[in-house]
Amino acid sequence: MYGLVNKAIEQMVCKNHGVSTWEQIKTEAGVDTAGFISNEPYPDEVTYSLVAAASKTLGAPAEDILKAFGEHWVLHTALESYGPMMRATGNNLHDFLLRLPHLHTRVELIYPNLNPPQFACKKVGDTELELRYWTSRPPGLEPFVEGLIHGLGKMFDTPVRVELRQQRNEDNDYSVFHVSWAEVA
Numbered sequence: 336m337y338g339l340v341n342k343a344i345e346q347m348v349c350k351n352h353g354v355s356t357w358e359q360i361k362t363e364a365g366v367d368t369a370g371f372i373s374n375e376p377y378p379d380e381v382t383y384s385l386v387a388a389a390s391k392t393l394g395a396p397a398e399d400i401l402k403a404f405g406e407h408w409v410l411h412t413a414l415e416s417y418g419p420m421m422r423a424t425g426n427n428l429h430d431f432l433l434r435l436p437h438l439h440t441r442v443e444l445i446y447p448n449l450n451p452p453q454f455a456c457k458k459v460g461d462t463e464l465e466l467r468y469w470t471s472r473p474p475g476l477e478p479f480v481e482g483l484i485h486g487l488g489k490m491f492d493t494p495v496r497v498e499l500r501q502q503r504n505e506d507n508d509y510s511v512f513h514v515s516w517a518e519v520a
């Protein structure tokens with residue numbers, strides 16, 4: 336994944352646990368890069384190793400690290416560095432999620448070698464929808480998606496519920512989330 340992703344993990348860990356914990360996590364992961372370069376692609380294993388090492392060092396399940404990282408990605412990385420693109424995607428959670436399938440097409444203009452996730456949305460009701468998620472990467476990124484959606488809920492001040500209804504398996508090449516939220520006054 337592009338260095339931007341690893342850099343965001345670094346920022347989240349340093350902000351919440353300090354630089355020395357980040358150094359410990361890098362050592363545990365066998366990563367000896369002094370700093371990641373945002374627009375340079377790194378092997379996916381670097382990102383997966385950093386998450387596994389953070390889980391071990393912080394004594395928290397990898398799923399919890401990924402959920403927290405999803406929220407951090409939206410509220411810090413995306414909003415602080417790509418605010419106009421985020422705001423152009425939607426004015427509320429409903430519209431944003433409906434346009435999510437097209438977001439990484441725009442991101443590809445900045446990061447041409449992107450291997451983006453794919454999303455599809457099916458409206459179920461006024462305040463609920465089904466989100467399908469495809470990735471060509473190894474399994475285990477669903478908690479990241481859950482965290483991202485919770486981050487979007489916070490971005491729009493809209494409390495949101497996310498339920499993983501179907502995990503990708505041999506029969507289905509995608510995962511399914513049920514997303515529901517409170518009516519905005």
Ligand code: HEM
Nearest residue numbers: 336337413417420421442449450451452470471472476483
């Ligand atoms: C403007 C905001 C955003 C930018 C710049 C961005 C950029 C990126 C980048 C660079 C990657 C790594 C992929 C690679 O290097 O091949 C990535 C992955 C990913 N992004 Fe985004 N992204 C944004 C917003 C979002 C949002 C709002 C979601 C919400 C669901 C999302 C979901 C994901 C997921 C799930 C992955 C993991 C890759 C995979 O599943 O295979 N992104 N994104």
